[in-house]
Amino acid sequence: MNILLTGGAGFIGRHVLAELIARRHSIRVLDSLRADVHHGRRWSPPEPVELVVGDVRDAATCDAVLDGIDAVIHLAAKVGLGVDVSDTPDYVSSNDYGTAELLAAMARAKVGRLTLASSMVVYGEGIGLCAVHGAVTPGPRLDHAMAAGRFEPPCPVCGETLAPAMVPESVATDPRNVYATTKLAQELLSSNWARVTGGSVAAMRYHNVYGPGMPRDTPYAGVAAIFLSSLRKGLAPQVFEDGGQRRDFIHVRDIAAATVLATERHASGVRAFNVGSGTPRTVGDMAVALAAALDGPSPIVTGKYRLADVRHIVADSQRLRDELGWSATTEFASGMKELAGSFDH
Ligand code: UD1
Numbered sequence: 001m002n003i004l005l006t007g008g009a010g011f012i013g014r015h016v017l018a019e020l021i022a023r024r025h026s027i028r029v030l031d032s033l034r035a036d037v038h039h040g041r042r043w044s045p046p047e048p049v050e051l052v053v054g055d056v057r058d059a060a061t062c063d064a065v066l067d068g069i070d071a072v073i074h075l076a077a078k079v080g081l082g083v084d085v086s087d088t089p090d091y092v093s094s095n096d097y098g099t100a101e102l103l104a105a106m107a108r109a110k111v112g113r114l115t116l117a118s119s120m121v122v123y124g125e126g127i128g129l130c131a132v133h134g135a136v137t138p139g140p141r142l143d144h145a146m147a148a149g150r151f152e153p154p155c156p157v158c159g160e161t162l163a164p165a166m167v168p169e170s171v172a173t174d175p176r177n178v179y180a181t182t183k184l185a186q187e188l189l190s191s192n193w194a195r196v197t198g199g200s201v202a203a204m205r206y207h208n209v210y211g212p213g214m215p216r217d218t219p220y221a222g223v224a225a226i227f228l229s230s231l232r233k234g235l236a237p238q239v240f241e242d243g244g245q246r247r248d249f250i251h252v253r254d255i256a257a258a259t260v261l262a263t264e265r266h267a268s269g270v271r272a273f274n275v276g277s278g279t280p281r282t283v284g285d286m287a288v289a290l291a292a293a294l295d296g297p298s299p300i301v302t303g304k305y306r307l308a309d310v311r312h313i314v315a316d317s318q319r320l321r322d323e324l325g326w327s328a329t330t331e332f333a334s335g336m337k338e339l340a341g342s343f344d345h
Contacts, residue, residue, distance in 0.1 A: 002068055003263065004111075006030045006056050006102065007075030009043045011213050012117065012206075015256035016073060017045060023260055030054055030065045031076065037215065056098040062105030071113035071263050074102060077186075080179065080221065088178050095182035096189065103193040112199040114190055115263045120167070120207050120248075120274065122184045124174030125310050128162025130155040137174060138162060138311070146305045151241045153311050164246060164280065166316035169205070169272045177308035191270045200269060202262035204255075207276035207315050211252030211335065212342040224249065224339065227287050231296035231340075239301045243284025246312040248276035251330035261324045276315030277328040289333065293340040 003020060007013040008029030020027050029045055032055040045051050054061035056076045066072075078087075078094040099116075106114065120126075125138040138153030145151075152161055175181040190201045208222060216225040227237035258275045281289075287299035320326045330338075 001070045001264070002026045002028075004028050004030060004065055004069045004072045005075065006072070007077060007117075008045065008051075009033055010037065010075060011215055012209060012252060012255055012259075013075045014213055015211070015252045016075065016259050017049065019253075019256040019260045021046065021049070023264070028052065028065055028069065030056060030061070032056070036218070056102050057093065059101050059105060062102050063108060066105055066109035066111050069109070069111050071115070072102070072106060072111060073115045073259060073263055074099065075117045077117060078179075080218075085178075091178045091182045096185045099186045099189050103189060106199070107193065107197050112197060113263070113267065114194075114199060115202045115204060115259055115266070116186060116190050117259075118187050118203040118205045118272065119180065119183045120205050120276070120313050120315055121177070121180035121310070122173045122175055122187065122205060123167050123171055123313060124176040124180065125153055126167040126313050127165045127171055128153070128155070128312070129165045130158065130160055130162055132160065133157045135165060136162065137172070140176065141307070141311060143307060146241075146307070149242070149303060151244070151305065151311060164312060164314065166314055167274070168316045169274055169319055176310060187272070194270050200267050201271070202266040203270070203272040204259055204262060205272055205274045205315065206255055207248040207250045207274070209252050209255050210249050210339055212339065213252070214339070223283060224286060224290065227290050227299075228294075228340065231291060231294045234296065236297040237287040237291060237299040238304070239284050239287050239299050240304050240306065240309070241311075242303065243282060243287070243299070243301045245283045245309070246280045246314050247283060247286075248278070248280050248314050249286060249332060249335075250275065250277045250328060251335040254328040254330055257329075258320060258324070258326045261326050265324050271323075273320040273324070274315035274317045275320060276317045277332070278315075278317055279332060280314040281332060286336070289336045290340060293337045
């Protein structure tokens with residue numbers, strides 16, 4: 001296929017590009033090489049991939065790059081939790097206005113297939129299991145409770161502690177920070193576009209992605225990269241809350257394989273796909289694994305917290321396995337070892 005890959009110079013984008021090349025697609029990359037990510041560094045894709053340096057928010061740029069394209073993989077976005085509320089306009093502009101321009105241009109160019117980088121953050125706290133009330137949506141975590149060290153969100157009905165549950169795509173979305181809101185808006189805008197144009201959308205709800213080339217030393221870095229930066233300086237990883245937050249850390253090569261499979265195989269309708277390894281870990285366990293891989297100091301559990309963080313979020317990726325024939329292949333311990341060894345990428 002002739003594929004337009006937006007954000008192809010980014011962390012996930014480079015791995016998706018490698019997978020597309022391996023599967024012999026013809027690829028054009030659109031990337032603005034934004035300064036807060038690339039810091040003025042140049043980047044060239046391998047031959048014969050075409051690179052257009054430009055912004056997805058620019059209608060004329062979108063029109064130009066869509067010429068001859070069969071499908072779009074839209075990864076270009078501002079990621080992470082952000083610094084504070086002053087980041088909001090840039091998130092909305094980069095993620096939602098950018099998607100709006102891209103979709104309008106796809107309609108003009110009659111390009112009907114879209115694979116979108118979404119996120120597990122659209123579920124907010126997801127679901128928890130109450131012994132009395134069954135599957136419930138945990139309420140928001142309150143500042144005073146977290147300050148007192150009560151990090152678990154309680155059952156919204158009786159206040160009891162909830163047991164973990166895997167989140168399927170059918171769970172109601174509940175974005176709890178600006179980034180999450182912009183990711184959900186991207187999905188909704190794409191869905192509206194699909195209904196009007198007859199296009200197809202695969203919304204890939206990625207879990208916590210790690211692997212070679214992770215962004216680091218920025219306020220937008222993921223926790224694995226932050227821990228590695230500390231360990232590289234001989235410092236102990238600082239684990240927030242009590243370290244019991246559950247996530248699903250998934251290797252970027254598995255993410256890339258899922259993204260390309262969805263582009264090849266999902267050709268009609270709008271479908272969300274969770275993309276996780278299926279094996280939940282706590283942030284504390286991840287810190288221990290990385291510290292061990294680097295023979296560094298033991299993690300410190302700080303009790304600090306960020307109000308916008310969700311406590312637990314763990315995907316059920318059965319749909320992706322059933323419908324697209326995907327499965328994760330990189331095991332956590334070996335993936336963490338590889339990350340530790342390749343961090344100067
Ligand atoms: C991450 C991604 C987000 C993606 C989502 C998918 C980043 C920055 N965020 O969000 O883009 O959509 O996964 O599920 O890549 N923590 C510490 N110590 C630190 C920093 C963080 O303990 O120094 C903890 C946080 O409190 C949180 C957990 O690590 O509980 C994960 O934080 P983070 O990596 O920022 O990711 P998510 O919010 O899960």
